[in-house]
Amino acid sequence: MTTLPAPVARRRTFAIISHPDAGKTTLTEKLLLFGGAIQLAGAVKSRGEQRRAHSDWMKVERERGISVTASVMTFEYADKTFNLLDTPGHEDFSEDTYRVLTAVDSAVMVIDAARGIQAQTRKLFEVCRLRDMPITTFINKMDREAQDPFDLLDEIEQSLQIDVTPAAWPIGMGSQFLGCYDLLNDRLILMDKAGRGEKPHQTETCNGLDDPKLDELLPEHAVTELREQVEMVRGLCPEFDLNAYLEGNMTPVFFGSAINSFGVGELLAGLVEHAPPPRSQPSVEREITPDESKVSGFVFKIQANMDPKHRDRIAFLRLCSGHFKRGMKLRHVRTDKQLALNNAVLFLSRDRELAEEAWAGDIIGIPNHGNLHIGDALTEGEDLHFKGIPSFAPEHLQAARPTDPMRAKHLGRALQQLAEEGAASVFKPRVGADWIVGVVGVLLFEVLADRIRTEYDVPVQFEQTSLITARWVDAADDNLMKKFIRANETALADDHKGDPVFLARNAWHLDRAGEDWPDVKFLATKEQVA
Numbered sequence: 001m002t003t004l005p006a007p008v009a010r011r012r013t014f015a016i017i018s019h020p021d022a023g024k025t026t027l028t029e030k031l032l033l034f035g036g037a038i039q040l041a042g043a044v045k046s047r048g049e050q051r052r053a054h055s056d057w058m059k060v061e062r063e064r065g066i067s068v069t070a071s072v073m074t075f076e077y078a079d080k081t082f083n084l085l086d087t088p089g090h091e092d093f094s095e096d097t098y099r100v101l102t103a104v105d106s107a108v109m110v111i112d113a114a115r116g117i118q119a120q121t122r123k124l125f126e127v128c129r130l131r132d133m134p135i136t137t138f139i140n141k142m143d144r145e146a147q148d149p150f151d152l153l154d155e156i157e158q159s160l161q162i163d164v165t166p167a168a169w170p171i172g173m174g175s176q177f178l179g180c181y182d183l184l185n186d187r188l189i190l191m192d193k194a195g196r197g198e199k200p201h202q203t204e205t206c207n208g209l210d211d212p213k214l215d216e217l218l219p220e221h222a223v224t225e226l227r228e229q230v231e232m233v234r235g236l237c238p239e240f241d242l243n244a245y246l247e248g249n250m251t252p253v254f255f256g257s258a259i260n261s262f263g264v265g266e267l268l269a270g271l272v273e274h275a276p277p278p279r280s281q282p283s284v285e286r287e288i289t290p291d292e293s294k295v296s297g298f299v300f301k302i303q304a305n306m307d308p309k310h311r312d313r314i315a316f317l318r319l320c321s322g323h324f325k326r327g328m329k330l331r332h333v334r335t336d337k338q339l340a341l342n343n344a345v346l347f348l349s350r351d352r353e354l355a356e357e358a359w360a361g362d363i364i365g366i367p368n369h370g371n372l373h374i375g376d377a378l379t380e381g382e383d384l385h386f387k388g389i390p391s392f393a394p395e396h397l398q399a400a401r402p403t404d405p406m407r408a409k410h411l412g413r414a415l416q417q418l419a420e421e422g423a424a425s426v427f428k429p430r431v432g433a434d435w436i437v438g439v440v441g442v443l444l445f446e447v448l449a450d451r452i453r454t455e456y457d458v459p460v461q462f463e464q465t466s467l468i469t470a471r472w473v474d475a476a477d478d479n480l481m482k483k484f485i486r487a488n489e490t491a492l493a494d495d496h497k498g499d500p501v502f503l504a505r506n507a508w509h510l511d512r513a514g515e516d517w518p519d520v521k522f523l524a525t526k527e528q529v530a
Protein backbone atom coordinates (compact mmCIF):
# COMPACT_ATOMS: atom_id res chain seq x y z
CA MET A 1 0.00 0.00 0.00
CA THR A 2 1.41 3.38 -0.92
CA THR A 3 0.90 6.36 1.33
CA LEU A 4 -0.45 9.27 -0.59
CA PRO A 5 0.55 12.84 0.22
CA ALA A 6 -2.30 14.36 2.27
CA PRO A 7 -3.63 16.67 -0.48
CA VAL A 8 -3.78 13.73 -2.92
CA ALA A 9 -5.43 11.44 -0.37
CA ARG A 10 -8.14 14.10 -0.03
CA ARG A 11 -9.00 14.24 -3.75
CA ARG A 12 -12.14 12.56 -5.06
CA THR A 13 -12.39 12.91 -8.82
CA PHE A 14 -15.64 11.57 -10.23
CA ALA A 15 -18.24 11.91 -12.96
CA ILE A 16 -21.97 11.42 -13.09
CA ILE A 17 -23.25 9.10 -15.77
CA SER A 18 -26.88 8.88 -16.78
CA HIS A 19 -29.36 8.72 -19.58
CA PRO A 20 -30.57 12.21 -20.59
CA ASP A 21 -33.35 13.44 -18.33
CA ALA A 22 -32.60 11.13 -15.42
CA GLY A 23 -31.57 14.17 -13.37
CA LYS A 24 -27.81 14.59 -13.80
CA THR A 25 -27.95 18.40 -13.99
CA THR A 26 -30.26 18.63 -11.01
CA LEU A 27 -28.08 16.33 -8.95
CA THR A 28 -24.92 18.22 -9.96
CA GLU A 29 -26.52 21.44 -8.86
CA LYS A 30 -27.50 19.98 -5.51
CA LEU A 31 -24.04 18.50 -4.93
CA LEU A 32 -22.54 21.94 -5.55
CA LEU A 33 -25.09 23.43 -3.20
CA PHE A 34 -24.19 20.96 -0.48
CA GLY A 35 -20.51 21.62 -1.16
CA GLY A 36 -21.11 25.33 -0.66
CA ALA A 37 -19.83 26.01 -4.17
CA ILE A 38 -23.04 27.70 -5.26
CA GLN A 39 -25.57 29.59 -3.22
CA LEU A 40 -28.66 29.20 -5.24
CA ALA A 41 -30.07 26.20 -6.95
CA GLY A 42 -30.31 26.98 -10.64
CA ALA A 43 -26.84 28.43 -10.87
CA VAL A 44 -25.45 25.64 -13.02
CA LYS A 45 -27.94 26.33 -15.73
CA SER A 46 -27.76 30.09 -15.52
CA ARG A 47 -23.98 29.98 -15.65
CA GLY A 48 -24.42 27.87 -18.74
CA GLU A 49 -26.66 30.49 -20.27
CA GLN A 50 -24.07 33.20 -19.71
CA ARG A 51 -21.34 31.07 -21.12
CA ARG A 52 -23.36 30.25 -24.16
CA ALA A 53 -24.10 33.87 -24.82
CA HIS A 54 -20.43 34.32 -25.69
CA SER A 55 -20.31 31.54 -28.11
CA ASP A 56 -21.75 31.58 -31.56
CA TRP A 57 -21.15 28.02 -32.48
CA MET A 58 -23.10 26.81 -29.55
CA LYS A 59 -26.22 28.20 -31.18
CA VAL A 60 -27.11 24.65 -32.07
CA GLU A 61 -26.69 23.65 -28.50
CA ARG A 62 -28.85 26.49 -27.29
CA GLU A 63 -31.57 25.90 -29.84
CA ARG A 64 -31.78 22.25 -29.00
CA GLY A 65 -31.48 22.77 -25.28
CA ILE A 66 -28.74 20.24 -24.85
CA SER A 67 -25.44 20.58 -23.18
CA VAL A 68 -22.55 19.87 -25.52
CA THR A 69 -19.56 20.87 -23.50
CA ALA A 70 -18.28 19.17 -20.44
CA SER A 71 -16.72 21.09 -17.62
CA VAL A 72 -15.09 20.56 -14.27
CA MET A 73 -16.40 21.71 -10.93
CA THR A 74 -14.34 21.59 -7.78
CA PHE A 75 -15.87 21.79 -4.33
CA GLU A 76 -14.97 20.94 -0.77
CA TYR A 77 -17.08 18.74 1.44
CA ALA A 78 -16.25 17.06 4.75
CA ASP A 79 -12.49 17.53 4.42
CA LYS A 80 -12.44 16.19 0.89
CA THR A 81 -11.78 18.04 -2.35
CA PHE A 82 -14.20 16.83 -4.98
CA ASN A 83 -13.54 17.30 -8.67
CA LEU A 84 -16.80 16.65 -10.47
CA LEU A 85 -16.39 16.24 -14.20
CA ASP A 86 -19.56 16.97 -16.08
CA THR A 87 -20.38 14.71 -18.98
CA PRO A 88 -22.57 15.70 -21.89
CA GLY A 89 -25.75 13.73 -21.58
CA HIS A 90 -26.97 13.74 -25.16
CA GLU A 91 -26.13 10.49 -26.86
CA ASP A 92 -24.72 12.23 -29.92
CA PHE A 93 -21.84 13.46 -27.83
CA SER A 94 -20.96 10.27 -26.11
CA GLU A 95 -17.40 10.07 -27.40
CA ASP A 96 -16.56 13.09 -25.31
CA THR A 97 -18.19 11.43 -22.35
CA TYR A 98 -16.12 8.31 -22.78
CA ARG A 99 -12.94 10.33 -22.70
CA VAL A 100 -14.05 12.17 -19.58
CA LEU A 101 -14.42 8.78 -17.95
CA THR A 102 -10.72 8.08 -18.51
CA ALA A 103 -9.96 11.04 -16.24
CA VAL A 104 -12.02 10.08 -13.19
CA ASP A 105 -11.53 7.60 -10.36
CA SER A 106 -15.16 6.76 -9.73
CA ALA A 107 -18.64 7.41 -11.07
CA VAL A 108 -22.14 8.07 -9.83
CA MET A 109 -24.79 6.42 -11.97
CA VAL A 110 -28.13 8.23 -11.90
CA ILE A 111 -31.19 6.18 -12.76
CA ASP A 112 -34.72 7.45 -13.22
CA ALA A 113 -36.83 5.41 -10.79
CA ALA A 114 -39.65 5.09 -13.29
CA ARG A 115 -37.51 4.15 -16.28
CA GLY A 116 -34.77 1.99 -14.82
CA ILE A 117 -31.69 1.22 -16.87
CA GLN A 118 -31.81 2.99 -20.23
CA ALA A 119 -29.66 2.69 -23.35
CA GLN A 120 -27.24 5.45 -22.48
CA THR A 121 -26.84 4.28 -18.89
CA ARG A 122 -25.87 0.88 -20.13
CA LYS A 123 -23.32 2.19 -22.66
CA LEU A 124 -21.63 4.42 -20.11
CA PHE A 125 -21.70 1.70 -17.51
CA GLU A 126 -19.84 -0.60 -19.92
CA VAL A 127 -17.05 1.97 -20.25
CA CYS A 128 -16.74 2.23 -16.48
CA ARG A 129 -16.71 -1.55 -16.34
CA LEU A 130 -13.81 -1.76 -18.77
CA ARG A 131 -11.82 0.36 -16.38
CA ASP A 132 -12.99 -1.51 -13.23
CA MET A 133 -14.29 1.77 -11.96
CA PRO A 134 -16.18 1.97 -8.66
CA ILE A 135 -19.78 3.01 -9.24
CA THR A 136 -22.28 4.40 -6.78
CA THR A 137 -25.91 4.31 -7.87
CA PHE A 138 -28.47 7.03 -7.20
CA ILE A 139 -32.05 6.12 -8.04
CA ASN A 140 -33.68 9.47 -8.62
CA LYS A 141 -37.24 10.82 -8.80
CA MET A 142 -38.64 8.70 -5.98
CA ASP A 143 -41.17 11.49 -5.50
CA ARG A 144 -42.84 10.30 -8.71
CA GLU A 145 -44.54 7.03 -9.46
CA ALA A 146 -41.60 4.66 -9.59
CA GLN A 147 -40.92 1.02 -10.29
CA ASP A 148 -40.85 -1.28 -7.31
CA PRO A 149 -37.45 -0.89 -5.59
CA PHE A 150 -36.89 -4.66 -5.61
CA ASP A 151 -37.48 -4.72 -9.36
CA LEU A 152 -35.07 -1.82 -9.83
CA LEU A 153 -32.32 -3.59 -7.87
CA ASP A 154 -32.98 -6.75 -9.81
CA GLU A 155 -32.81 -4.91 -13.10
CA ILE A 156 -29.46 -3.33 -12.24
CA GLU A 157 -28.05 -6.63 -11.13
CA GLN A 158 -29.35 -8.63 -14.07
CA SER A 159 -28.76 -6.21 -16.88
CA LEU A 160 -25.43 -4.81 -15.74
CA GLN A 161 -24.07 -7.95 -14.12
CA ILE A 162 -22.98 -6.19 -10.96
CA ASP A 163 -23.76 -6.98 -7.33
CA VAL A 164 -26.10 -4.45 -5.75
CA THR A 165 -26.48 -3.52 -2.14
CA PRO A 166 -28.92 -0.83 -1.01
CA ALA A 167 -27.32 1.82 1.18
CA ALA A 168 -30.75 3.17 2.04
CA TRP A 169 -34.27 1.88 1.64
CA PRO A 170 -37.10 4.06 0.34
CA ILE A 171 -40.26 4.49 2.35
CA GLY A 172 -43.12 4.72 -0.12
CA MET A 173 -42.94 6.44 -3.48
CA GLY A 174 -44.61 9.14 -5.54
CA SER A 175 -46.85 11.37 -3.48
CA GLN A 176 -46.47 8.84 -0.66
CA PHE A 177 -42.69 9.05 -0.60
CA LEU A 178 -41.77 9.81 3.00
CA GLY A 179 -38.02 9.35 3.05
CA CYS A 180 -35.45 6.61 3.47
CA TYR A 181 -34.11 4.32 6.09
CA ASP A 182 -30.30 4.60 6.10
CA LEU A 183 -29.21 0.96 6.20
CA LEU A 184 -25.54 1.70 6.76
CA ASN A 185 -26.03 3.97 9.78
CA ASP A 186 -29.45 2.94 11.10
CA ARG A 187 -31.05 6.34 10.67
CA LEU A 188 -34.42 7.47 9.53
CA ILE A 189 -34.30 10.37 7.09
CA LEU A 190 -37.58 12.08 6.49
CA MET A 191 -38.30 14.18 3.47
CA ASP A 192 -39.29 17.76 3.97
CA LYS A 193 -41.69 18.29 1.10
CA ALA A 194 -42.81 21.81 1.57
CA GLY A 195 -39.40 23.43 1.39
CA ARG A 196 -38.02 21.57 -1.67
CA GLY A 197 -34.95 20.80 0.31
CA GLU A 198 -34.19 24.30 1.49
CA LYS A 199 -34.58 23.21 5.08
CA PRO A 200 -32.40 20.40 6.40
CA HIS A 201 -34.17 17.08 6.44
CA GLN A 202 -35.29 15.61 9.69
CA THR A 203 -33.02 12.73 10.63
CA GLU A 204 -33.48 10.42 13.58
CA THR A 205 -30.95 7.91 14.72
CA CYS A 206 -32.66 4.62 15.51
CA ASN A 207 -31.64 1.67 17.48
CA GLY A 208 -32.36 -0.70 14.62
CA LEU A 209 -35.63 -1.26 12.85
CA ASP A 210 -37.47 -2.41 15.96
CA ASP A 211 -36.92 0.91 17.67
CA PRO A 212 -40.41 2.16 18.75
CA LYS A 213 -39.33 5.62 17.61
CA LEU A 214 -40.13 4.46 14.08
CA ASP A 215 -43.74 3.80 15.09
CA GLU A 216 -44.04 7.35 16.33
CA LEU A 217 -42.51 8.96 13.29
CA LEU A 218 -44.11 6.98 10.50
CA PRO A 219 -47.69 5.92 9.74
CA GLU A 220 -48.42 2.34 10.73
CA HIS A 221 -48.65 0.88 7.23
CA ALA A 222 -45.33 2.51 6.26
CA VAL A 223 -43.49 1.08 9.29
CA THR A 224 -44.86 -2.39 8.69
CA GLU A 225 -43.89 -2.28 5.03
CA LEU A 226 -40.45 -0.88 5.83
CA ARG A 227 -39.72 -3.64 8.36
CA GLU A 228 -40.87 -6.36 5.99
CA GLN A 229 -38.98 -4.99 3.03
CA VAL A 230 -35.73 -4.37 4.88
CA GLU A 231 -35.84 -7.88 6.28
CA MET A 232 -36.30 -9.19 2.76
CA VAL A 233 -33.64 -7.02 1.19
CA ARG A 234 -31.13 -7.91 3.90
CA GLY A 235 -31.82 -11.55 3.15
CA LEU A 236 -31.54 -11.10 -0.60
CA CYS A 237 -28.69 -8.65 -1.11
CA PRO A 238 -25.09 -9.05 -0.03
CA GLU A 239 -23.73 -6.68 2.60
CA PHE A 240 -21.70 -3.72 1.44
CA ASP A 241 -18.16 -4.89 0.70
CA LEU A 242 -15.68 -2.05 0.25
CA ASN A 243 -13.23 -4.08 -1.83
CA ALA A 244 -15.92 -5.36 -4.15
CA TYR A 245 -17.04 -1.75 -4.66
CA LEU A 246 -13.48 -0.51 -5.28
CA GLU A 247 -12.93 -3.25 -7.84
CA GLY A 248 -16.13 -2.25 -9.64
CA ASN A 249 -17.98 -5.47 -8.78
CA MET A 250 -20.55 -4.05 -6.37
CA THR A 251 -22.57 -0.87 -6.41
CA PRO A 252 -24.15 0.67 -3.31
CA VAL A 253 -27.59 2.04 -4.17
CA PHE A 254 -29.08 5.24 -2.77
CA PHE A 255 -32.67 6.30 -3.35
CA GLY A 256 -33.67 9.94 -3.48
CA SER A 257 -35.19 12.90 -5.19
CA ALA A 258 -32.59 15.32 -6.47
CA ILE A 259 -35.10 18.05 -7.12
CA ASN A 260 -36.09 17.96 -3.45
CA SER A 261 -32.41 17.68 -2.41
CA PHE A 262 -33.43 14.43 -0.86
CA GLY A 263 -30.80 11.70 -0.58
CA VAL A 264 -28.06 14.02 -1.82
CA GLY A 265 -26.42 14.44 1.60
CA GLU A 266 -26.40 10.67 2.09
CA LEU A 267 -24.94 10.14 -1.36
CA LEU A 268 -22.18 12.65 -0.59
CA ALA A 269 -21.52 11.03 2.77
CA GLY A 270 -21.21 7.70 0.94
CA LEU A 271 -18.69 9.20 -1.49
CA VAL A 272 -16.70 10.78 1.34
CA GLU A 273 -16.55 7.45 3.10
CA HIS A 274 -15.95 5.04 0.23
CA ALA A 275 -15.04 6.70 -3.09
CA PRO A 276 -11.38 6.14 -3.90
CA PRO A 277 -8.66 8.79 -4.00
CA PRO A 278 -6.68 9.15 -7.25
CA ARG A 279 -5.85 5.80 -8.79
CA SER A 280 -2.79 4.68 -10.73
CA GLN A 281 -2.79 5.33 -14.47
CA PRO A 282 -1.51 2.86 -17.04
CA SER A 283 1.02 3.95 -19.65
CA VAL A 284 2.85 2.05 -22.36
CA GLU A 285 6.05 2.28 -20.32
CA ARG A 286 4.82 1.61 -16.78
CA GLU A 287 2.09 2.30 -14.25
CA ILE A 288 2.14 5.83 -12.84
CA THR A 289 1.15 6.00 -9.18
CA PRO A 290 -0.34 9.14 -7.63
CA ASP A 291 2.26 9.23 -4.85
CA GLU A 292 5.13 9.86 -7.27
CA SER A 293 6.79 13.21 -6.74
CA LYS A 294 7.26 14.15 -10.39
CA VAL A 295 4.39 15.75 -12.23
CA SER A 296 2.70 13.86 -15.06
CA GLY A 297 -0.67 14.10 -16.73
CA PHE A 298 -2.61 13.52 -19.93
CA VAL A 299 -4.99 15.58 -22.03
CA PHE A 300 -8.45 14.00 -22.16
CA LYS A 301 -10.48 16.83 -23.59
CA ILE A 302 -10.04 19.92 -25.69
CA GLN A 303 -12.55 22.71 -25.63
CA ALA A 304 -12.54 25.38 -28.29
CA ASN A 305 -12.48 28.84 -26.89
CA MET A 306 -15.74 30.62 -26.35
CA ASP A 307 -14.48 33.47 -28.50
CA PRO A 308 -14.94 32.39 -32.11
CA LYS A 309 -12.53 35.06 -33.38
CA HIS A 310 -9.61 33.41 -31.66
CA ARG A 311 -8.16 30.02 -32.20
CA ASP A 312 -7.46 29.51 -28.52
CA ARG A 313 -8.43 26.29 -26.93
CA ILE A 314 -8.36 24.88 -23.47
CA ALA A 315 -6.81 21.47 -23.02
CA PHE A 316 -8.07 19.63 -19.95
CA LEU A 317 -5.21 17.82 -18.28
CA ARG A 318 -5.71 15.12 -15.68
CA LEU A 319 -2.78 15.20 -13.28
CA CYS A 320 -1.69 11.65 -12.54
CA SER A 321 1.20 12.34 -10.19
CA GLY A 322 3.22 15.04 -8.52
CA HIS A 323 2.64 18.51 -7.18
CA PHE A 324 2.06 21.04 -9.92
CA LYS A 325 3.10 24.63 -9.28
CA ARG A 326 2.37 27.64 -11.42
CA GLY A 327 5.17 28.55 -13.83
CA MET A 328 6.44 24.99 -13.99
CA LYS A 329 7.96 23.86 -17.27
CA LEU A 330 6.71 20.51 -18.44
CA ARG A 331 7.79 18.38 -21.36
CA HIS A 332 5.23 17.90 -24.09
CA VAL A 333 6.19 14.34 -24.89
CA ARG A 334 4.72 14.12 -28.42
CA THR A 335 6.64 17.13 -29.75
CA ASP A 336 9.50 16.96 -27.26
CA LYS A 337 9.05 20.67 -26.49
CA GLN A 338 9.07 22.40 -23.11
CA LEU A 339 5.82 24.09 -22.13
CA ALA A 340 5.87 26.84 -19.50
CA LEU A 341 2.59 26.62 -17.59
CA ASN A 342 2.04 30.16 -16.35
CA ASN A 343 -1.61 30.50 -17.12
CA ALA A 344 -3.13 27.10 -16.44
CA VAL A 345 -6.51 27.34 -14.72
CA LEU A 346 -8.44 25.50 -12.06
CA PHE A 347 -12.21 25.26 -12.16
CA LEU A 348 -13.48 26.31 -8.80
CA SER A 349 -17.19 25.83 -9.33
CA ARG A 350 -18.44 28.99 -11.00
CA ASP A 351 -15.10 30.66 -11.63
CA ARG A 352 -11.90 29.78 -13.29
CA GLU A 353 -8.83 30.84 -11.48
CA LEU A 354 -5.13 30.64 -12.18
CA ALA A 355 -3.76 27.36 -10.94
CA GLU A 356 -1.14 28.25 -8.35
CA GLU A 357 -0.82 24.60 -7.44
CA ALA A 358 -2.55 21.33 -8.14
CA TRP A 359 -2.13 17.68 -7.20
CA ALA A 360 -2.65 14.25 -8.68
CA GLY A 361 -6.38 13.84 -9.26
CA ASP A 362 -6.91 17.48 -10.17
CA ILE A 363 -7.87 18.74 -13.59
CA ILE A 364 -6.14 21.83 -14.90
CA GLY A 365 -7.10 23.75 -18.01
CA ILE A 366 -4.25 24.80 -20.29
CA PRO A 367 -4.95 27.54 -22.82
CA ASN A 368 -3.12 26.82 -26.08
CA HIS A 369 -3.28 27.44 -29.81
CA GLY A 370 -3.86 23.90 -30.90
CA ASN A 371 -0.53 22.31 -30.05
CA LEU A 372 -2.03 20.08 -27.37
CA HIS A 373 -4.02 17.08 -28.60
CA ILE A 374 -6.18 14.48 -26.93
CA GLY A 375 -4.02 11.77 -25.41
CA ASP A 376 -0.92 13.98 -25.14
CA ALA A 377 1.27 13.52 -22.10
CA LEU A 378 3.02 16.23 -20.10
CA THR A 379 5.83 15.15 -17.78
CA GLU A 380 8.88 16.48 -15.99
CA GLY A 381 11.00 14.83 -18.67
CA GLU A 382 10.08 11.15 -18.78
CA ASP A 383 8.88 9.52 -21.97
CA LEU A 384 5.35 8.48 -21.05
CA HIS A 385 2.48 7.46 -23.29
CA PHE A 386 -0.76 7.06 -21.38
CA LYS A 387 -3.09 4.25 -22.40
CA GLY A 388 -6.79 3.89 -22.57
CA ILE A 389 -7.98 7.10 -24.20
CA PRO A 390 -10.25 5.81 -26.90
CA SER A 391 -11.23 6.93 -30.39
CA PHE A 392 -14.40 5.34 -31.62
CA ALA A 393 -15.32 4.30 -35.11
CA PRO A 394 -17.84 6.89 -36.22
CA GLU A 395 -21.35 5.71 -36.92
CA HIS A 396 -22.19 8.45 -39.43
CA LEU A 397 -19.99 9.48 -42.32
CA GLN A 398 -20.54 12.44 -44.60
CA ALA A 399 -18.46 14.20 -47.23
CA ALA A 400 -17.40 17.77 -46.44
CA ARG A 401 -17.24 20.29 -49.30
CA PRO A 402 -16.53 24.00 -49.16
CA THR A 403 -19.29 26.07 -50.75
CA ASP A 404 -16.50 28.07 -52.38
CA PRO A 405 -14.05 25.64 -54.04
CA MET A 406 -11.23 28.16 -53.54
CA ARG A 407 -11.49 27.52 -49.80
CA ALA A 408 -10.72 23.80 -50.01
CA LYS A 409 -7.32 24.16 -48.35
CA HIS A 410 -8.79 26.20 -45.52
CA LEU A 411 -11.43 23.57 -45.01
CA GLY A 412 -8.72 20.91 -44.82
CA ARG A 413 -6.93 22.88 -42.11
CA ALA A 414 -10.14 23.43 -40.15
CA LEU A 415 -11.00 19.74 -40.30
CA GLN A 416 -7.52 18.74 -39.22
CA GLN A 417 -7.78 20.99 -36.18
CA LEU A 418 -11.25 19.74 -35.29
CA ALA A 419 -10.00 16.18 -35.52
CA GLU A 420 -7.06 16.97 -33.22
CA GLU A 421 -9.52 18.48 -30.79
CA GLY A 422 -11.49 15.25 -30.85
CA ALA A 423 -14.64 16.93 -32.17
CA ALA A 424 -14.90 14.52 -35.12
CA SER A 425 -13.01 11.89 -37.07
CA VAL A 426 -11.64 13.22 -40.32
CA PHE A 427 -10.51 10.95 -43.13
CA LYS A 428 -8.79 11.80 -46.38
CA PRO A 429 -9.61 9.08 -48.91
CA ARG A 430 -6.61 7.87 -50.92
CA VAL A 431 -8.68 8.34 -54.06
CA GLY A 432 -10.88 11.42 -54.56
CA ALA A 433 -10.89 15.02 -53.44
CA ASP A 434 -13.47 15.14 -50.65
CA TRP A 435 -12.86 14.87 -46.97
CA ILE A 436 -14.92 12.32 -45.13
CA VAL A 437 -16.05 13.41 -41.70
CA GLY A 438 -17.27 10.87 -39.19
CA VAL A 439 -19.21 11.46 -36.02
CA VAL A 440 -20.81 9.29 -33.39
CA GLY A 441 -24.13 11.16 -33.54
CA VAL A 442 -25.61 12.79 -36.62
CA LEU A 443 -26.46 16.05 -34.83
CA LEU A 444 -22.75 16.80 -34.67
CA PHE A 445 -22.66 17.65 -38.39
CA GLU A 446 -24.70 20.76 -37.64
CA VAL A 447 -22.42 21.72 -34.78
CA LEU A 448 -19.36 21.22 -36.98
CA ALA A 449 -20.76 23.17 -39.94
CA ASP A 450 -21.61 26.01 -37.59
CA ARG A 451 -18.14 26.01 -36.06
CA ILE A 452 -16.32 25.80 -39.40
CA ARG A 453 -18.36 28.74 -40.64
CA THR A 454 -17.90 30.95 -37.59
CA GLU A 455 -14.44 29.99 -36.38
CA TYR A 456 -12.68 29.34 -39.69
CA ASP A 457 -14.79 31.45 -42.02
CA VAL A 458 -15.32 28.57 -44.43
CA PRO A 459 -18.93 27.93 -45.46
CA VAL A 460 -19.22 24.18 -45.74
CA GLN A 461 -21.74 21.60 -46.81
CA PHE A 462 -22.02 18.10 -45.52
CA GLU A 463 -23.36 15.57 -47.99
CA GLN A 464 -24.59 12.05 -47.58
CA THR A 465 -22.27 9.26 -48.62
CA SER A 466 -22.88 5.60 -49.16
CA LEU A 467 -20.40 4.79 -46.40
CA ILE A 468 -21.65 3.16 -43.24
CA THR A 469 -18.66 2.90 -40.98
CA ALA A 470 -14.90 3.12 -40.67
CA ARG A 471 -12.38 0.67 -39.25
CA TRP A 472 -8.76 1.27 -38.42
CA VAL A 473 -6.72 -1.41 -40.13
CA ASP A 474 -3.54 -3.02 -38.95
CA ALA A 475 -1.55 -6.20 -39.49
CA ALA A 476 1.43 -7.72 -37.72
CA ASP A 477 3.09 -8.39 -41.09
CA ASP A 478 4.17 -5.24 -42.97
CA ASN A 479 4.15 -6.97 -46.34
CA LEU A 480 0.65 -8.23 -45.84
CA MET A 481 -0.43 -4.71 -44.89
CA LYS A 482 1.12 -3.31 -48.08
CA LYS A 483 -0.65 -5.97 -50.15
CA PHE A 484 -3.95 -5.22 -48.44
CA ILE A 485 -3.53 -1.49 -49.06
CA ARG A 486 -2.74 -2.01 -52.75
CA ALA A 487 -5.76 -4.25 -53.22
CA ASN A 488 -8.16 -1.92 -51.41
CA GLU A 489 -6.93 1.52 -52.45
CA THR A 490 -10.41 2.85 -53.27
CA ALA A 491 -11.81 1.93 -49.87
CA LEU A 492 -8.90 3.34 -47.90
CA ALA A 493 -8.38 6.69 -46.27
CA ASP A 494 -5.99 8.19 -43.73
CA ASP A 495 -7.10 9.64 -40.41
CA HIS A 496 -5.73 12.95 -39.19
CA LYS A 497 -2.68 11.25 -37.78
CA GLY A 498 -2.01 9.41 -41.03
CA ASP A 499 -3.19 6.00 -39.80
CA PRO A 500 -4.95 3.89 -42.45
CA VAL A 501 -8.70 3.42 -42.24
CA PHE A 502 -11.05 1.16 -44.18
CA LEU A 503 -14.28 2.90 -45.20
CA ALA A 504 -17.06 0.36 -45.53
CA ARG A 505 -19.91 0.85 -48.01
CA ASN A 506 -22.14 -1.61 -46.23
CA ALA A 507 -22.01 -4.43 -43.71
CA TRP A 508 -21.37 -6.95 -46.47
CA HIS A 509 -18.39 -4.95 -47.74
CA LEU A 510 -16.84 -4.99 -44.26
CA ASP A 511 -17.60 -8.70 -43.65
CA ARG A 512 -16.19 -9.62 -47.03
CA ALA A 513 -12.96 -7.70 -46.43
CA GLY A 514 -12.64 -9.44 -43.05
CA GLU A 515 -13.08 -12.85 -44.69
CA ASP A 516 -10.70 -12.09 -47.54
CA TRP A 517 -8.03 -10.72 -45.23
CA PRO A 518 -8.22 -12.81 -42.05
CA ASP A 519 -4.84 -11.58 -40.79
CA VAL A 520 -5.72 -7.92 -41.09
CA LYS A 521 -7.31 -6.41 -38.01
CA PHE A 522 -10.37 -4.18 -38.51
CA LEU A 523 -10.60 -2.10 -35.34
CA ALA A 524 -13.68 -0.22 -34.17
CA THR A 525 -11.70 1.73 -31.60
CA LYS A 526 -8.22 3.10 -31.68
CA GLU A 527 -6.40 3.94 -28.51
CA GLN A 528 -4.87 7.34 -28.78
CA VAL A 529 -1.27 6.99 -27.87
CA ALA A 530 0.46 10.26 -28.48
Ligand code: G4P
Pocket residue numbers: 018019020021022023024025026027089140141142143144256257258259260
Ligand atom coordinates in the same frame (compact mmCIF):
# COMPACT_ATOMS: atom_id res chain seq x y z
P1 G4P B 1 -30.34 15.52 -17.11
O1 G4P B 1 -29.29 16.52 -16.76
O2 G4P B 1 -29.99 14.13 -16.67
O3 G4P B 1 -30.79 15.55 -18.52
O4 G4P B 1 -31.64 15.83 -16.24
P2 G4P B 1 -32.13 17.15 -15.51
O5 G4P B 1 -31.42 17.33 -14.22
O6 G4P B 1 -32.14 18.29 -16.46
O7 G4P B 1 -33.60 16.70 -15.15
C1 G4P B 1 -34.53 16.31 -16.14
C2 G4P B 1 -35.94 16.65 -15.66
O8 G4P B 1 -36.24 15.88 -14.50
C3 G4P B 1 -36.09 18.10 -15.25
O9 G4P B 1 -37.41 18.48 -15.53
C4 G4P B 1 -35.89 18.05 -13.76
O10 G4P B 1 -36.51 19.12 -13.08
C5 G4P B 1 -36.58 16.75 -13.43
N1 G4P B 1 -36.07 16.14 -12.18
C6 G4P B 1 -34.80 16.00 -11.76
N2 G4P B 1 -34.76 15.39 -10.56
C7 G4P B 1 -36.03 15.14 -10.20
C8 G4P B 1 -36.63 14.54 -9.06
O11 G4P B 1 -35.99 14.10 -8.11
N3 G4P B 1 -37.99 14.45 -9.07
C9 G4P B 1 -38.75 14.93 -10.10
N4 G4P B 1 -40.06 14.80 -9.99
N5 G4P B 1 -38.22 15.51 -11.17
C10 G4P B 1 -36.87 15.62 -11.24
P3 G4P B 1 -37.79 19.38 -16.76
O12 G4P B 1 -39.25 19.64 -16.67
O13 G4P B 1 -37.27 18.75 -18.01
O14 G4P B 1 -36.92 20.66 -16.55
P4 G4P B 1 -37.15 21.84 -15.52
O15 G4P B 1 -38.08 22.75 -16.21
O16 G4P B 1 -37.69 21.28 -14.26
O17 G4P B 1 -35.76 22.41 -15.35
